[in-house]
Amino acid sequence: MSQTTPPPDANKLPAHVAIIMDGNGRWALKRGLPRLAGHRAGTENLRRVIRACVEFGIQYLTIYAFSTENWGRPREEVNGLLRILEDVIDKELKELSDQGVRLRHIGRLDQLPSHLQQKVLDAVELTKGNSRLTLNVAFNYGGRDEIIQAVQHMMRDGVQPDDVSPETFSRYLYTVGIPDPDLIIRTSGELRISNFLIWQAAYSEWYVTPTYWPDFDKDEFHKALETFANRDRRYGKINSSDYEKNHA
Numbered sequence: 692m693s694q695t696t697p698p699p700d701a702n703k704l705p706a707h708v709a710i711i712m713d714g715n716g717r718w719a720l721k722r723g724l725p726r727l728a729g730h731r732a733g734t735e736n737l738r739r740v741i742r743a744c745v746e747f748g749i750q751y752l753t754i755y756a757f758s759t760e761n762w763g764r765p766r767e768e769v770n771g772l773l774r775i776l777e778d779v780i781d782k783e784l785k786e787l788s789d790q791g792v793r794l795r796h797i798g799r800l801d802q803l804p805s806h807l808q809q810k811v812l813d814a815v816e817l818t819k820g821n822s823r824l825t826l827n828v829a830f831n832y833g834g835r836d837e838i839i840q841a842v843q844h845m846m847r848d849g850v851q852p853d854d855v856s857p858e859t860f861s862r863y864l865y866t867v868g869i870p871d872p873d874l875i876i877r878t879s880g881e882l883r884i885s886n887f888l889i890w891q892a893a894y895s896e897w898y899v900t901p902t903y904w905p906d907f908d909k910d911e912f913h914k915a916l917e918t919f920a921n922r923d924r925r926y927g928k929i930n931s932s933d934y935e936k937n938h939a
């Protein structure tokens with residue numbers, strides 16, 4: 692971001708930004724590098740974007756780091772992504788915590804190696820008092836899986852059909868207590884939801900850029916926030932001023 696670029700308008704900032712960090716593989720391929728080098732470059736970029744979130748005053752950031760479908764990738768890549776999660780916790784947690792970042796995990800923890808499950812739980816516990824930015828790491832996360840887990844949990848709790856409302860249901864999701872994302876960013880130009888926050892995204896604004904995730908810098912992030920600030924969110928309704936114009 693150049694020195695002259697003003698910070699985004701604080702009154703029009705999204706409270707919750709969610710990101711599908713796509714394009715790491717193609718970024719690496721373009722450079723003749725292995726796919727994991729793309730994920731490592733993507734992790735470097737994540738640090739920059741987290742810092743920008745803290746600086747701009749974003750309250751919640753959710754990142755799609757590993758989907759329930761990603762187990763189907765080659766073993767080397769899967770292991771590399773598990774390793775990245777471990778490395779981030781081992782090497783970055785202190786800096787994150789010093790910035791006031793609270794770490795949360797969304798997804799199925801029980802399918803991760805047990806030592807990694809413990810690291811995630813410890814990191815969540817260690818940072819639970821931080822309040823500047825809540826970073827939700829979606830790892831082994833799938834929107835359909837989340838909904839099925841929620842339904843099973845509700846049934847086990849004996850919730851009666853007439854008591855099921857959007858509010859009740861939301862309390863059974865991994866994202867309990869987290870507001871729905873206001874803005875979802877997807878890098879690398881793909882136009883699909885990919886099983887990400889499929890319940891929570893009902894009224895999210897989307898920003899899609901052709902830029903690959905490792906290159907999605909602070910300037911681009913700023914541009915996404917500016918675009919969001921100019922969106923007219925109607926939640927399926929109409930603006931009263933438009934109504935008055937039509938009926939004058």
Ligand code: FPP
Nearest residue numbers: 712713714715716717733734756775776779
């Ligand atoms: C999608 O790009 C990206 C992923 C499946 C992994 C994203 C992970 C990171 C950026 C690392 C940060 C992770 C943690 C745990 C903090 P792709 O590989 O599908 O790219 P392609 O479509 O170009 O092949």
